Amino acid sequence: MISLPLFSLLTDVTVLAQHGSTDVPITGLTLDSREAGPGVAFGALRGTATDGHKFIDSVVAQGGAAVVCEELPAVLSPATTYVLVENSAAALGHMAAAFYGHPSRQLRLVGITGTNGKTSCATLLHKLLRELGYHAGLLSTVQNQIDEEVIPATHTTPDAIRLNALLARMVAAGCTHACMEVSSHAVAQHRVTGLHFAGGVFTNLTHDHLDYHGTFDNYLKAKKGFFDALPKTAFALTNADDKRGPVMLQNTAARRETYSLRGAATFRAKLIGNEVHGLHLEIDGREILFRLIGVFNAYNLLAVYGAAVLLGEDPTEALTxxxxxxxxxxxxxxxxxxxxxxTGIVDYAHTPDALENVLQTLLEIRQPSQQIITVVGCGGNRDAAKRPIMANLAARLSNKVVLTADNPRFEDPNDILVQMQAGVTAPDAAKVRTIADRREAIKTAVELAGAHDIVLVAGKGHENYQEIRGVKAPFDDKLILTEIFSELNK
Structure with missing residues (x-):
């Protein structure tokens, strides 16, 4: 069991005031007041749903050893140490890193941020490093991994305590490298504060998460904040073809590098072919065939290749x-x-840009006789502004469309569908059907398809549930599509 004096965890924390001794043993950190008790330091965070400061008295009553907070309670207990800080989340990030022995300093940690492509890039880089012979960890939306050990993921980026605990497990398992998605939420909420990155990669920036960030500018600043915090020993690799790509490099101390399919960059690629069997690219003078499909994957491959080379790997071996x-x-x-x-295609595309990329890719690789039938919905209690845009894109770029529920959460799926339908223009209206039941929508799309047509099921991707009124019921797009195909094959 870890046991460290509180003062040793505060080395990188700016303490505004303290009440009580910091020479007390800390055996655990928590953000959940229910987990507080003897030896545990509690971080009172101000969240979107609740304020941890409301539970300080409960933590004290349970025997919590220390409280890290932005506002001191009116009555202080002599049995508890109170540490006043400007930002509890940032303080907990530094404390968690110290508590677990700064595991990120013992790894070559690469963070990947952007609206789309984070999971693909992190997964590809992890696979590449493993194929190169390294022990490596992965932190992604789909799953976390320590070499081959799979640990289910609940958030794109775990909270700072769980994140450092996972990184420490990677170090203990002999990992030398780690790849992780860095979400805008993680930056804004200081989940990655206190981590040491060997490099950062920017994929692209489009309309997403405005339900949380409020404005696109705030969303941009959150992404940029990751690069602003990179040390000078790290590399900062950005997509030069995205108009916000250069913005990411403006204030970073890290080594500035770029990748591009269109112009001058550190790492350049030329698209030679984009077929149903894969991509044909010329990268830094080498012609290579890849198994992945689509221009968006050309960017992902180029980003991962650049990251690998900047980590010191041989370019030819990395491409191979x-x-x-x-x-x-x-x-x-x-x-x-x-x-x-x-051909059914299951894809996580849940933003306008991602959906457009997938549909444009299908348009590029399909045969003239093939129809594209798209099944798509929008999540509830999330950015509503993208709903009509998603439906408009699907209708314009598909031969037929079935609008359906995604994860409605606490919203009425029919209300979401009405908002989506508002984006469908008169010329495309005849293409569009609306079926709230997602399984029935997928079945209908398959029934609408002729021989050799393409059915795109977009929005949920790897998710194996559907969230309705706070309940996550089993639902897997790939499994459902496979079952429907099997029924038709009988």
């Missing part, structure tokens, strides 16, 4: 390995009906 890799589950994942020859 990348040519044989596949991406993460639920990312442009095919399911084929052998009898009818229908």
């Amino acid at each position: 390995i990348l040519s044989g890799l596949t991406t993460a589950p639920g990312r442009f994942e095919p399911v084929v009906s052998k009898k009818q020859g229908i």
Whole structure:
């Protein structure tokens, strides 16, 4: 069991005031007041749903050893040490890193941020490093991994305590490298504060998470904040073809590098072919065939290649390995009906940009006789502004569309569908059907498909549940699509 004096955890924390001794043993950290007790330091965080400061008295009553807070309670207990800080979340980030022995300093940790492509890039880089012979960890939306050990993921980026605990497990398992998605929420909420990164990668920035950040500018600042915090020993690799790409490098102390399919950059690629069997790219003068499909994957491959080279890997060996890799589950994942020859594609595309990328890719690789039938919905209690945009894109770029529920959460799915339908223009209205039941929507899309057509099921990707009124019921797009194909094959 870890036991460290409180003062040793506060080395990198700016303490505004303290009440009580910091020479007390700390055996655990928590953000949940219910987990507080003897030896445990509690971080009172101000969240979107609740304020941890409301539970300080409860923590004290349970025998909590220390409280880290932004506001002291009116009555202080002599049995508890109170540490007053400007930002509890930032303080807990530094404390968690210290408590677990600064595991990120013992790893070559690469963080990947952006609206789309984070999971694919993190997964590809992890696979590449493993193929190169390294022990490596992965922190992603789909799953966390320590080499081959899979640990279910609940958030894109875990809280600072769980994150450092996972990194410490990686170190203990002999990992030398780790790849992780860095969400905008994680930056804004200081979940990655206190971590030491060997490098950061920016993929792109489009309309997303405005329900949390409020404005696009705040969303941009959150992403940029990750690069602003990189040390000068790290690399900062950005997509030069995204108009916000150069912005990420403006204030970073890290080594500035770029990648591009269109112009001058540190790492350049030329698209030679984009077919149903894969991509044909020229990267830094080498022509390579890849198993992945689509221009968006060309960017992902180029970003991962650049990161690998900046980590010191041999360019030719990195490209050779990348040519044989596949991406993460639920990312442009095919399911084929052998009898009818229908190709199903399951993809996590849940933003306008991601959906457009997937549909444009399908338009580029399909045969003239193939129809594209798209099933898509929008999540509840999330950014509503993208709902009509998503429906408009699906209708414009598909031959037929079935609008359906995604994760409605606490919203009425029919209300969401009405908002989506508002984006469908008159010329495309005849293409669109609305079926709230997602399984029935997928079945209908398959029934609408002819031989060799393409059915895109977008929005949920790797998720194996559907969240309705606070309940997560089992639901897996890939499994459902496979079952429907099997029924048709009988």
